[in-house]
Amino acid sequence: MTKPMSLGLSMRYLGYHAAAWRHPAVDPGGASDLTHFVNVARLAEAAKFDMVFLADGIGIRAKDEPPGSLCQSAQTAELEPLTLLSALAALTSRIGLVATASTTYNEPFHIARKYASLDRISGGRAGWNIVTSWSDAEAQNFNRDSHLDYGTRYERAAEFVEVVKGLWDSWDGDAFRHDKAGGTFFDPAKLHVLNHVGKHFKVKGPLSVARSAQGRPILVQAGASEAGMEIAAASAEVVYAVPHDLDTGRAYYADLKQRVARNGRDPDSLKILPGITPFIGRTEAEAREKFDLLNALVEPELGLSYLYGQMGNLSAHPLDGPVPEPNDPKVKSIAKNLLALARRENLTIRQLYTTIAAGFGSRILVGTASQIADEMEAWVEAGAADGFNICAAALPIGLQDFAAEVIPELQRRGRFRTDYAGSTLRSHLGLPLPESRYGTPVVPPR
Amino acid sequence: MTKPMSLGLSMRYLGYHAAAWRHPAVDPGGASDLTHFVNVARLAEAAKFDMVFLADGIGIRAKDEPPGSLCQSAQTAELEPLTLLSALAALTSRIGLVATASTTYNEPFHIARKYASLDRISGGRAGWNIVTSWSDAEAQNFNRDSHLDYGTRYERAAEFVEVVKGLWDSWDGDAFRHDKAGGTFFDPAKLHVLNHVGKHFKVKGPLSVARSAQGRPILVQAGASEAGMEIAAASAEVVYAVPHDLDTGRAYYADLKQRVARNGRDPDSLKILPGITPFIGRTEAEAREKFDLLNALVEPELGLSYLYGQMGNLSAHPLDGPVPEPNDPKVKSIAKNLLALARRENLTIRQLYTTIAAGFGSRILVGTASQIADEMEAWVEAGAADGFNICAAALPIGLQDFAAEVIPELQRRGRFRTDYAGSTLRSHLGLPLPESRYGTPVVPPR
Numbered sequence: 058m059t060k061p062m063s064l065g066l067s068m069r070y071l072g073y074h075a076a077a078w079r080h081p082a083v084d085p086g087g088a089s090d091l092t093h094f095v096n097v098a099r100l101a102e103a104a105k106f107d108m109v110f111l112a113d114g115i116g117i118r119a120k121d122e123p124p125g126s127l128c129q130s131a132q133t134a135e136l137e138p139l140t141l142l143s144a145l146a147a148l149t150s151r152i153g154l155v156a157t158a159s160t161t162y163n164e165p166f167h168i169a170r171k172y173a174s175l176d177r178i179s180g181g182r183a184g185w186n187i188v189t190s191w192s193d194a195e196a197q198n199f200n201r202d203s204h205l206d207y208g209t210r211y212e213r214a215a216e217f218v219e220v221v222k223g224l225w226d227s228w229d230g231d232a233f234r235h236d237k238a239g240g241t242f243f244d245p246a247k248l249h250v251l252n253h254v255g256k257h258f259k260v261k262g263p264l265s266v267a268r269s270a271q272g273r274p275i276l277v278q279a280g281a282s283e284a285g286m287e288i289a290a291a292s293a294e295v296v297y298a299v300p301h302d303l304d305t306g307r308a309y310y311a312d313l314k315q316r317v318a319r320n321g322r323d324p325d326s327l328k329i330l331p332g333i334t335p336f337i338g339r340t341e342a343e344a345r346e347k348f349d350l351l352n353a354l355v356e357p358e359l360g361l362s363y364l365y366g367q368m369g370n371l372s373a374h375p376l377d378g379p380v381p382e383p384n385d386p387k388v389k390s391i392a393k394n395l396l397a398l399a400r401r402e403n404l405t406i407r408q409l410y411t412t413i414a415a416g417f418g419s420r421i422l423v424g425t426a427s428q429i430a431d432e433m434e435a436w437v438e439a440g441a442a443d444g445f446n447i448c449a450a451a452l453p454i455g456l457q458d459f460a461a462e463v464i465p466e467l468q469r470r471g472r473f474r475t476d477y478a479g480s481t482l483r484s485h486l487g488l489p490l491p492e493s494r495y496g497t498p499v500v501p502p503r
Numbered sequence: 504m505t506k507p508m509s510l511g512l513s514m515r516y517l518g519y520h521a522a523a524w525r526h527p528a529v530d531p532g533g534a535s536d537l538t539h540f541v542n543v544a545r546l547a548e549a550a551k552f553d554m555v556f557l558a559d560g561i562g563i564r565a566k567d568e569p570p571g572s573l574c575q576s577a578q579t580a581e582l583e584p585l586t587l588l589s590a591l592a593a594l595t596s597r598i599g600l601v602a603t604a605s606t607t608y609n610e611p612f613h614i615a616r617k618y619a620s621l622d623r624i625s626g627g628r629a630g631w632n633i634v635t636s637w638s639d640a641e642a643q644n645f646n647r648d649s650h651l652d653y654g655t656r657y658e659r660a661a662e663f664v665e666v667v668k669g670l671w672d673s674w675d676g677d678a679f680r681h682d683k684a685g686g687t688f689f690d691p692a693k694l695h696v697l698n699h700v701g702k703h704f705k706v707k708g709p710l711s712v713a714r715s716a717q718g719r720p721i722l723v724q725a726g727a728s729e730a731g732m733e734i735a736a737a738s739a740e741v742v743y744a745v746p747h748d749l750d751t752g753r754a755y756y757a758d759l760k761q762r763v764a765r766n767g768r769d770p771d772s773l774k775i776l777p778g779i780t781p782f783i784g785r786t787e788a789e790a791r792e793k794f795d796l797l798n799a800l801v802e803p804e805l806g807l808s809y810l811y812g813q814m815g816n817l818s819a820h821p822l823d824g825p826v827p828e829p830n831d832p833k834v835k836s837i838a839k840n841l842l843a844l845a846r847r848e849n850l851t852i853r854q855l856y857t858t859i860a861a862g863f864g865s866r867i868l869v870g871t872a873s874q875i876a877d878e879m880e881a882w883v884e885a886g887a888a889d890g891f892n893i894c895a896a897a898l899p900i901g902l903q904d905f906a907a908e909v910i911p912e913l914q915r916r917g918r919f920r921t922d923y924a925g926s927t928l929r930s931h932l933g934l935p936l937p938e939s940r941y942g943t944p945v946v947p948p949r
Contacts, residue, residue: 078683078688085681085683086679086681089623089679091623091624116612116707117709129686130688131688134679134711134712134713136620136623136712137616137617137712139586139617140617140620140624141589141620141624143585143590144624145593146590147590147591147593148594162610162613163613164608164644164646166562166644166645167561170561170583171583171585171586173583174583174586177535177536178582194707197705197706197707198706198708199610199612199706200610200704200706201705233532233580235532237524237525240575240800240802241575242524242531242575242576242579243575243580260644260646261640262644265560265562265563265580266535266580266581266582267580
């Protein structure tokens with residue numbers, strides 16, 4: 058039997074290409090404009106995507122920092138994910154809505170409450186992408202000089218997620234009786250007080266939000282590191298991975314699914330969706346033209362700013378020379394992946410930043426719809442993916458191309474739905490209802 | 504010249520009466536249902552209200568506490584204000600959207616960002632009601648055993664508001680050039696980095712959200728205490744006051760407007776809108792019937808729970824006896840207003856809780872539309888109000904009565920608009936554009 062794919066659309070900013078705003082067909086102010094996102098979300102819903110997704114960071118680098126740190130980029134102003142997705146919830150009816158929020162600079166009660174509220178507002182279509190935040194620009198907006206160390210971040214994240222899940226279990230799915238005559242609004246036996254006391258958090262509960270049609274929001278993670286994969290294995294239902302070749306992808310997939318099983322979960326209850334940035338043409342040459350058109354619009358300062366967060370300021374090095382080894386050990390650990398990519402493909406600084414600026418780190422596919430569908434199928438067949446997170450280079454045009462060319466190709470091959478079967482994100486993804494820690498129902502009785 | 508009024512609609516839960524959910528015409532599950540709020544917000548917009556408003560608390564009392572602490576109330580489950588108002592922003596076009604958020608259990612960067620985003624999403628219709636949170640139930644969801652003391656809360660609040668205003672000044676109104684050919688997305692001279700370092704917060708900035716059509720969200724406060732009034736005088740543009748008689752209302756109004764002037768602001772740049780809960784009938788007797796119908800639905804346990812937060816557990820005292828003086832000095836200071844009300848009107852415990860349960864502490868008016876309009880006019884004429892925050896007892900019925908009966912009466916008297924003149928909340932309220940601390944434009948050029 059042909060295995061169908063899950064498809065998400067990453068829609069932060071104006072797409073994932075650094076120069077997307079300069080594309081002739083793109084509205085440069087779109088990232089600050091609800092109308093742009095309504096258009097994108099409705100196109101994605103018409104194409105039957107499982108979900109739209111908003112990555113996030115809670116700070117931009119300021120202009121008093123090294124050259125290349127604040128560039129002429131559309132990524133300086135945007136709408137905030139939870140407010141934006143709540144507005145989109147009101148203007149869409151089926152598509153899932155996944156927003157990123159940091160466990161380092163938030164409190165679990167707020168996160169549990171806001172996502173539960175979005176989940177009710179959308180009729181069970183919400184998801185939370187769990188991140189721990191590693192940039193100093195974010196730390197400096199939250200009373201710190203630099204970001205928390207890796208160990209503390211992930212220890213806090215693991216406890217944070219447990220508290221959020223616990224708060225989401227506050228009310229059973231059948232708790233609300235609404236018996237006007239008897240004066241019984243809810244059944245007290247179906248309300249649970251968490252009373253969490255841990256290392257990082259003391260949270261009493263209960264949560265003041267009722268359960269949604271999907272029981273609770275979907276948990277999403279990008280888990281690439283050891284601690285990240287452990288959180289994913291314990292709790293995540295979707296993982297955005299970024300392996301750049303099939304072998305790495307297959308190894309990652311097998312590793313993570315085994316960890317899920319070791320946590321006593323069905324491996325199929327976590328979906329692995331690698332990020333891809335497709336450039337689609339009727340011919341390969343046309344696809345390549347689309348790719349080159351955007352890349353030519355990346356000024357060096359902008360390109361270097363894409364490397365700054367992970368590799369520091371490289372502006373003193375020749376752009377067409379090799380990527381230097383960082384001296385700062387702190388930078389070094391963050392730079393690991395980029396450096397490996399540069400070495401593997403023998404890239405200059407300019408080539409590295411162009412690669413990153415073209416898809417913000419996701420895997421770039423340039424070709425015809427048929428070639429791209431082949432590649433996607435190959436990954437699913439090889440056990441490297443359950444679907445993909447489409448990180449369109451520029452919006453809405455990259456989505457329009459994908460919806461018009463690749464989705465019909467996937468549908469012809471039996472790899473993607475032609476309509477939604479259910480109304481919740483959980484249903485689109487084929488995920489089971491969550492279990493309450495109290496062994497009680499998580500959805501209202503039919 | 505007749506002075507027009509500003510009108511807000513408080514729409515938390517299912518209205519401000521504790522037993523609203525038991526009213527035969529009310530949907531008991533409405534407080535957890537977007538459809539209910541869409542209906543209410545659209546009715547309020549059709550009636551030309553300046554704004555809808557959501558009060559908030561970030562915790563409910565749990566069932567392991569004293570009797571009366573968690574009651575059979577609809578106030579146990581609701582939607583979260585910022586997600587809810589963002590959804591409503593997408594489904595309304597003119598009405599202002601004001602949400603409460605606490606300065607004690609939030610970080611200024613998140614608040615600045617989320618409200619700025621709502622402000623853009625709504626086309627300049629957002630407002631932030633600043634509260635400091637005084638309940639232990641909230642503290643216990645945020646790593647504390649009890650709430651912060653008054654002095655610390657307000658000191659933190661004052662600094663918090665300054666940081667938020669500073670972040671809102673990050674981008675000038677004309678900062679975004681969007682020059683594709685030249686590669687200039689924004690003008691760096693029109694971006695400002697806050698670099699705030701204070702006692703409670705260290706926040707670098709800049710904010711990653713562009714300004715809205717009204718320059719920045721409206722600041723709302725309820726300032727009744729000395730420190731609260733000072734914050735209001737320094738920054739607030741709307742104040743919800745709760746004086747219960749005309750003399751107190753007039754004194755409060757004069758005091759606060761003088762404080763605004765002492766802060767170098769035009770006294771008219773702050774609007775004072777006392778909260779009222781109207782029960783409207785074609786005759787006084789019919790209005791009284793509506794009032795009595797709801798009051799009869801308040802069980803003692805529910806009634807006592809309304810006093811619990813401010814007066815502690817009174818269940819050991821006779822319901823039809825006098826309201827006892829609290830022994831606990833901490834309770835005593837919070838209980839001050841309730842106790843004064845009980846003494847002034849010689850109320851029993853049952854009478855006190857019925858009064859509070861009927862309008863959650865706002866002033867109750869029972870009468871015909873003409874009587875209620877008379878009372879509202881008298882307050883405006885006497886210099887005790889610039890308008891009112893209508894805390895309908897039950898929704899949507901209380902709003903439907905007010906819109907059908909009182910608003911036309913106010914319009915006939917020239918006291919309320921018959922249509923919106925502008926599209927922003929600032930415009931509805933007749934407030935001037937804010938000033939940037941950098942002396943730069945706060946709205947995009949025409």
